[in-house]
Amino acid sequence: MTALTALLATAALTASSAVQAPEPSLATSSPTGPMELPDEWMTAQRMSDGSTDLSAAKYAKARGEANQLAARTRSVYRPLGERDWTFFGPSDIGGRVVDIAVDPQVDGQVFIAAASGGVWRSADAGATFSPAWPDTWGQAMGAVAMTSDGVLFAGTGEAQPGGGSITFGGDGVYRSTDRGGSWQRVGLEDSHAIGRLAIDRTDEDRIFAAASGNLFVPGGQRGVYLTEDGGDSWRQVLAPPNDTTGATEVVIDPSNPDRVYAAMWDHLREPNQRTYGGPGSSLWRSDDGGDTWQRMTNGLPTDADQGRWGIAVAAEDPQRLYAYVGTALGPFRAFFRSDDGGDSWTQTPVTAGQASQSTFSWWFGKLFVDPADADHVFLTGVNLMRSTNGAQSFAPVGGVHADQHVLRWDPKVPGRVYLGNDGGVYRSEANGAGGWVKATYEPYTQFYTVDVAQTDPSLKVGGAQDNGCNRGYNGVGGPWDAIGCGDGLQTLIHPENPNIVFGCSQYGSCYRSENAGGSPRRSIGAGQTTSQRRNWLTPLQFDPSDPNVMYYAGNIVNRSTDNGRTWTAISPDLTGGGPNDPSGYPWGTITTIAAAPTDGDTLYVGTDDGKLWWTDDLGRSWNEVDAAQLPGTWVTRVAVHPADAKIAYATFSGFRSGSDRAHVMMTRDGGRTWSDIGQGLPDAPVNSVVPTSDGLLLVGTDVGVFLSGWNGGEWATLGADLPQAAIMYLRYHEPSRQLTAATFGRGVHDITVPTCPAASTKLPLRDPGVGVVGALSSCRASA
Template structure:
């Protein structure tokens, strides 16, 4: 799939990846969007230019018009990562907390991890301005997704990432340091400063997207200027463990938390004692309730925000509801007896019917004279091909009446970059939302959806100060001598967090999105189109929250050392060459699995999603000349046929034979083999060597010396989940399914998601299997079984559980080290079993971050770990011994 298509689909996949939310999305919960993706955006730009200049345009393919259902695809990606961790049932709260305790109790190996991606990552790097990159879009330096922001008037800024913890800047942004590494959850839901200057952290990202991880509760940092978060400063007991927290609000001496399990409150004066459940619309679905084991339980008590009147803290409005719709969705307030009642009238323009109240964000002015709200509508999400946004609203009191001050059409007409790409503002309003009011002006508001919008007159007029990107504007140019042509820098897309603070006496707005943190003066400048001219990326490399799915390593034949690359959530493919001080991005969109030639790090293949594979043999270095000459492109689309038919998983498996780097294995419904290595130029060069069967898709593949292992699931969700292993040869002979007990009996491979193989390079019949999910202690589903690592010495015919003292935590991948040891990547770090031993040790002391893939460097002396929230780390293999 070409990059310009990927540029279009960057919007849709930003929310995809993988959900550790511990339950799969219930059937029918996702919306039904019908907007096609259409032709590649940049190819269209090139075609328009060609009409006037006679230039040659890049050739379009069938993939360029791969009509699709956007919201269904978002939901499907979310389902698939959740399936890996939940199927065949649901998982009880506390699983990750227990696993973290067990992991930290393990003995540790020697050595320590080194972060190699803690340097700037330039998404506009002109070295990689190839057809498949997003270079020149205007996002500049990026890092991983930021879920929440906070800032004070002393120049301190706090950024809460999706999976890499909380970070502090003492200089108005930049020069960051992590301050939550000692916590058992590195997933941020909310950050808030109270009147006493304390920093409150609600863990568990609450964007209901694919790779949101559950939290371990709420924590307070009394001295945020100097201290770090500690488990000793958790507020209350374990009531909010294994929830997500959307917002923390203060009023009447209490902190209120809008969580995935209702609305809770706690005294801000006394941090001990239990949280009080203020309201849950469906309490029977809460943990311990009669319906707690229902597959839809996690979607029955979602709270999004709380509005509290500072003049009368007893006046509280709750915004409650699942973004795809449920009967309980709505706004609630207390009656004279203290009972919570749904608001059904007197609210003005802000809807009160369940169909039109979804994800909601409130904001109020510092003087309490103005309130604002964003409302995402389930009905719009399910039926409107343009947007899921119901509107933005204003009121003098949280009780209303509310007046609509913007809808998606108005925002689209005020300088949005989305309209020329075929979308409308709010297309992902269930995922992208923030709202804040300038403390010095009740009419000055910043709103975040996919883009950043600003109004200075209370909503009468709006400007798109942070457009989605610059590609469709007349100021844009592919010129590699310029970062964004004649356009100004913008922010990364997909907004989540916002704060206003002061530094050296000047006010700034700080926004957090899928590309990290950006700032501009609160009263900044705009061009004639209403686009800001003064955004600054604060992703200076000292903050590394990059969310990798994969890693690839090869010798750098040009600069020496090694070239390291990896696929990222919504930040394309990063590449770090041997002499680099700044990483570049040679492929855009999302990055999935990665292959790199150990002998030449510029020979690499990158999967986008669903087996959409691109290959390059020069690191995708290009001067931009492809825009006028299609033959100048240096990357090629080589997707096997399962990509076009949709019969591959969102992040589909891709591997090279251990003994022959020119033989590649890819898995969808079919097991695909191609033998041209990095010289492949067409998807037609793949050969299907085995059909797993209708409804089945590969979850892991591996090969050594022509022997191929393939794991699959089908169905892959809780309804009838099934898994299996197929074994055969790369030449298409000898294929057969391994007989696995359907129920995952004790000592056998569990009936859970099979996530990775590690083949002994000395013996292709000796193979290890990593198993995801949680054992039956936590999982209420048929055949959940026990164990996470299994071994076969007879080519996969029989398996033995070798988990021993391994914590009960999802295992993602494994690698056999040169000394015969075994390293395993888990959702909470890396473990190692030395050769001849049966017990596991913890490798180093990574924070509580998911490690999705392990790879060995070209000489086998270094282990590389792709984390989903803290970048790529390395450790010497000998230090694991």
């Protein structure tokens, strides 16, 4: 027996011994999940400064700075700060829903937790939803639960680490005594993510919280916490085995509130690797209301190759337990059943195919048992998996979107079940066996990009997390139509013909459609273009000086002169090279490309390893910007001034991390020298930049949209009512002055940008002393 196995064995469930947790020496000493592809794109951007901290505290600080800037804008530039954003849509797509609470008193009333979109209320049995959470607060959610007399609790921060997307942290548990009308924070501020809330139905002041902890930083509030005064105070009742382990599940035996079960998960995300399993992953039981706990190991694995656990208890027969676990690297490992309350466990013959976990079991981690039938079990996975024989086998349930997260039965309506997944909310009146009906109004979609038809700004396309490429051609608030893709990434509308639409999935698998996203389609990507590596969001852009010219870039820039039908490589590898091992981070791909509107020979390119390049002879020669001038972090966007090819802007992800690292930089000499013009912006990742022809500069960040003169220097908040979801992409429609923002969790929004007469292209654009304060001053006077 190894030392590790011996230590694990000391925590085995016995009748005579109760322990709080194994010793911290169980911490894993080597990575168990190196990332071989950049499939955590949003996370990788934000950690490209080498930071290991994407904590809720950092975002809270940045939001505080954004709030201060908004207050100053309302005071000094009131017409800017009080402008209204309009929700454009979509209303019918939905987005990732991670928890559901059924109102025990009000028929048909349901509350849901949208992963990065806040808490929502439905009064019509999940058909339509309205906000039940402030737009001005952080939108990351992990859990919701409601007492029998209608007190609603929300645990902030999502407990699932992201794939191509990101899961943002939260700042504790909140309580609402008026069903989401108002909220009060009641503790666990340093928990980062709450995986589950469990209410003792015999004493509803007793509530357990599964605190998952910070995905990026060890320590903090982790494990199982208990309040016995309705949330006013909390105490830790189950400590984690080490400082990278947190609780993801806590379940109360419905027949015996003294018996409580919990699942622990050992996980850490670092800049160049993920460790999504280890010796801390484990199942626990308390028989005295949470005072003491025993680790359950009789019949369960005790080695370190354990990923995320899921556990559920059958209400009809509380001695019946179900559990499943993945491996540390992500695939399904095994399914277990206990018929004696966890004293012993037996592995069932469930296969990896039946489990439908793919290679990312850490994305799901949930089990649900029919409260009226102990043999009727659901396992969340890519597909919704259902067993009617006590988990001896599972089969998929069709008719719903992929990637399942939560099921809840309505105790007032027999056979009614609600489902939350990456596509939103569904309801079944057939006890989950089928007949699923999707919500018709659920405006919490996570967008990566958006584009607007130059011919008509009411025509839009967008790429959404796990919801494909979509076309919003049906007006404000209207339904959007799916037009393909997996995760929807880059989307484009032809500048002169809105029927020509481009859509991209992961790693640059794109298409060209001459039928507004319909068939037939022409593929763009591997086989048509030249590159050894392609980013999760591969850039595809038009040349604004010629609508027949397009650019596509993996690690090499490709150019098309026939509107995407054929392609020619026009650059060498513009990155530092090397994917496919941790030392190759950040994988070496081009992330953004922009052509000058006034000079088709001038291009600017940015990469995931912090490089900037420029060419003024259409790629015959490429010039790398001196690295000493740059922050060295992921280049999120480059843009060229509409009136001068030698003026360009670059935005960067990451935080300043105590340094003077720039978020927005500008060149006035064609890329030779760059200066930081982002001073005064909140310290948060900047994702998009748009210079206007009349001298304004617009940026989209993780904490809002901001405006300055073309030369930077002084910044103001644009608009007062944009929800606090990350702004991933901005698209400006010059003729109408409409700015469109794609948010990650609250859909697509529009605002009209004010006219600022003093910010004119007649100014000496390359004079760094001109156009800073004057532009905003004239906005104040004329807006």
